[in-house]
Amino acid sequence: MMNIQELEKLALQLGLLIKIQVRETLGLCFFRIVVAEQKDNIVKIWGEMKGWTFLNKQCIQLDTLRILSDSPPLVSELIWASTMAWAIEKKKSPKARLLAIFDSEGYSKKLVRYFKIVGFQIIKEVGSSPIDLFLRLVWGGAGTLMTGNCSNILKKIEKKLALNKNTYPA
Numbered sequence: 001m002m003n004i005q006e007l008e009k010l011a012l013q014l015g016l017l018i019k020i021q022v023r024e025t026l027g028l029c030f031f032r033i034v035v036a037e038q039k040d041n042i043v044k045i046w047g048e049m050k051g052w053t054f055l056n057k058q059c060i061q062l063d064t065l066r067i068l069s070d071s072p073p074l075v076s077e078l079i080w081a082s083t084m085a086w087a088i089e090k091k092k093s094p095k096a097r098l099l100a101i102f103d104s105e106g107y108s109k110k111l112v113r114y115f116k117i118v119g120f121q122i123i124k125e126v127g128s129s130p131i132d133l134f135l136r137l138v139w140g141g142a143g144t145l146m147t148g149n150c151s152n153i154l155k156k157i158e159k160k161l162a163l164n165k166n167t168y169p170a
Contacts (some may be wrong), residue, residue: 001154002161004085010161011035011078016046020081022090029053031060035071035085037080046071047079053091060087061138061148074164077157080118084154097147098116099126099139113168119156120148 002010004020011018030052036045047067053060056120060132062083067076087093098120100111112122123145126135 001088001151002081002085002158004082004089007078007082007085012165014072014074016072016075016078017076020086027054029091031086033079033082035075035082035091037072038133047075049079049083051083051096053093058091058093059095059097060091060093062072062096065098072073074161081154081157081161084150084157087150088154094150094152095147096120096150097145099135099141099143099145101139101141101143108143112146115146115148118148119153120146123147131159 003112004018013038015082017034017036017038019034019036021034023030029089031050033049034045035047036043042155045068048064049062050064051060051062060083065079067079084096087096098115100108100115102108116122125143126132126145127142132142139145
């Protein structure tokens with residue numbers, strides 16, 4: 001499996017940078033992983049993933065994914081691969097969880113379909129039930145709770161990156 005250093009090298013070959021910011025406080029570890037481009041001291045952030053972990057838990061919680069629509073090729077793949085590699089290497093985390101927020105019917109379905117393609121599976125629908133209250137507080141809303149295996153997701157993304165290796169030579 002690719003590690004963070006290998007992903008950073010690949011990003012450089014594509015004219016991109018991967019930056020990982022980590023802050024630990026009150027038993028939580030907050031992280032932000034960014035794929036950006038730097039030209040003449042100007043940094044353009046093309047995509048980012050934000051999340052957090054409990055220091056003693058083996059699961060990362062993915063909170064925010066943002067990828068600009070006009071981003072260069074492979075930004076999405078670099079974000080996902082970097083996040084999974086970081087989770088495996090630095091947090092020894094085998095799993096990742098996220099909530100596909102329910103904003104509107106059509107968009108929520110697109111999110112769930114996208115996350116399934118990435119490699120996540122549906123755990124449950126988080127709604128207005130009293131038993132969902134804790135999850136709504138943690139995630140900040142209702143939606144589809146999903147989980148994925150970090151190694152499996154990374155392997156899946158690696159295949160896509162390998163297919164593009166000939167397109168973007170070293």
